[in-house]
Amino acid sequence: MEKSKKLILGISTSYIHSILNIGVNLALVPIILSSIGKLEYGIWITILSIVGYMGLLDFGVATATSKFLSENNTPNLPEAKKIISNSFTVYSIIASIVVVITVFLSFFLMRFFDIREDLLSISSIVFLLAGLNMALSFPSNVFGSVLFGFKDFFSFNIINILGVIVNAILTIVLLKMGFGIMSLAVVLLLTTFFVLFLRVVYLKKTMPDLFSNLWGFDRTIFFKILSFSGFMLVLSLGGQIVFNTDSIIIAKFLGISSVATYAIAFRMTQATTTFTYKISDAFFPFFSEFHSSKNKDKFVLFLFESTKFSIGLATILFLILIFLGKDIIGLWVGSQNFVGNLIFYFMALVALMGSIIRPGVMALKGMGKLKKIVLFNILEAFLNLFFSIFLVLKFGLFGVILGTFLAMFVTSFWLVPFTVCREGQISFKKYFFETIFMPILLGVCLMLPFLFFNFGMINNNWLIIIIKAMLLSIIYLFLFVFLCINKERRLFYMEKLRCFLLKKAIF
Incomplete structure (x- = not known):
């Protein structure tokens, strides 16, 4: 399948997911709130944040596996089998370590927080199940990284879509049966097992030779993966501190x-990044391939396009959040939870x-140039950790998000675009003005007229909110x-879209 068609299918199914x-x-x-209440929901979010730190034991192996597999255009290479078997062996060991850590912490960790005595036992069991889910996710990530590395985005996304559906059905059923917070942990574990099962069955059927022997260790391959994944570990540590510590x-x-109120709003705003990240994430295997083949023109083109489209979409979602976010939360979970x-x-x-910085991060990952940003x-x-702890004592909940904002603004927000331009030998001025400045400026120019349009209007139902969001978009x-977008690229995308819709060859 042609690269552009794979990319379109990957992005489209990724967005469906x-x-x-x-x-x-x-x-x-x-x-969930009506079934278990704000207190138990806050416990659940806190447990997920703690367990998220165990994900650091991933060591970035999944990303490294995808990167090295994507650099090979065929799945039949002996090296690919070695990469997969080494990854599976490492992940199996890591999963065992996670199980031991989870069991050990489950005896006392939840007492660290001010939780009622009648909820301590159930909280510890929920923590145990969430930790076991994290352990199971490691071997599942091996098979997911194989699909992603060989650019089979369609199958990767379809399996994830099925997982979402199963998760939703089981959650509703178990909550209605009265299992409370326990149902959330059980469903999470069952869904991860379901996704793992589908990935294994599909890959065994489509690429049987690659999985003839999952157990194996090759010193050269191991250190090749480790050379890349070590930096991914450090990056993951940063991400965990930024987003789970709050x-x-x-x-x-x-x-x-207070966790529940904060988490509801934060989950909604971070949901927008799920959409924007999908664009740059889908480009990652191509960044890796073009860099390894020294195809600079294609690399730069994909970087500029992914950045421009990501920021354009992010700006739309930002404006919707600013003007309509409060009303959306009010209709969603009640204004008392805003x-x-x-x-x-x-x-x-x-x-x-x-x-804004995500496309640059993915480009740097594809280049393997992580030392300079770690x-x-x-x-x-x-x-972020320092600011949040210091400011939460002075400003409460606002201090937490202010610390996150300040830490990002003075570091990665400027570092990543500058670094990707320097490593890719790209004009920073051109990259900044064409891909970042113009989409943001356009959004700023629309703020005043939309503020005037929105002033005095009551957004008291979903229809009004949807109409306003669509109009703004x-x-x-x-x-x-x-x-x-210049005229040449507009015509290019229109032609590609026409060919795709007519099921013709894109190239």
Whole structure:
């Protein structure tokens, strides 16, 4: 299948998965809140944040596996089999370590937080199940990275879509049966097993030779993976501190109940990054391939396009959050669960900033040029930790998100675009103005007229909100196409879209 068709199929099915996943998760929140209450929901979010740190034991092996497999255009190479078997062996060992850590921590960890005695036992069991789910996810990631590395995005996304559907059905059924917070952990574990099962069955059928022997260790291959994955570990550490520590800090200093209010708003704003990240993430195997083949023109083209489209979409979603976010949360879970305008605006800004730097991060991963940004990523992570703890004592919930914003703004927000331009020998001025400045400027110009249009209008039903969001999106997209994309590229995309819809060869 041609690269562009694979990319289109990958992005389209990825967006279907994202829309379904976000829609299901958002729809489940009111059901979960009404079933278990704000306190137990806060416990659940806190447990997920703690267990998320065990994901650091991934060591970036999955990303490294995808990278090295994507550099080979055929799945029949002996080296590919060695990469897969080494990854599976390493992940199996890691999974065993996670199980031991989980069992050990389950005896006392939840006492660290101010949880009622009648909820301590159930919280410990839920933590145990969540940890076992994390352990099971490691071998599952091997098979997922194989699909992604060989650019079989369609199958990768379809399996994930089925997982979302199963998760939603089981969650509703078990909650209705009265299993409470326990049902969330059980469903999570069952869904991970279901996705693992589908990935194994599919790959055994389509690529049987690759999985003739999953157990194996090759010193050369191991250190090849480790040379890349070691830096991914450090980057993952930064990400965990930035996005998982907030809930733990809130639970410790402000109480478990405050976690739920913060998490509802943060989950909504971060849901927008799921859409924008899909664009740049789908380009990762191509960044890796073009860099390894020294095809600089294609690499630069894909970098510029992925950045421009990611930021364009992120700007639309940012404007929708700013103008309609409060009303959406009010209709979704009730206005009493809204975290406050200022906190919410900063959450939306953090999501926008993350979408701005994401394409550059994926390009650097594809190039294997991670050394230069690892130090700054860790700096951001620990600045976030320091700022959040210091500011939460002074400003409460607002201090937590302010710390996240300040840490990102003074480090990765500037470092990543500059580094990717330097490593790729690209003009920073051209990259910044063509891909970042113009889409953002367009959004800023639309803020005043939309503020005037939205002023005094009551957004008290979903129809009004949807109409406003669609109107804003259409206006922005129209201006984006004609102001941010040159005529040659517009004609190119129109032709590719026409060929795709008519099921003709794209090249």
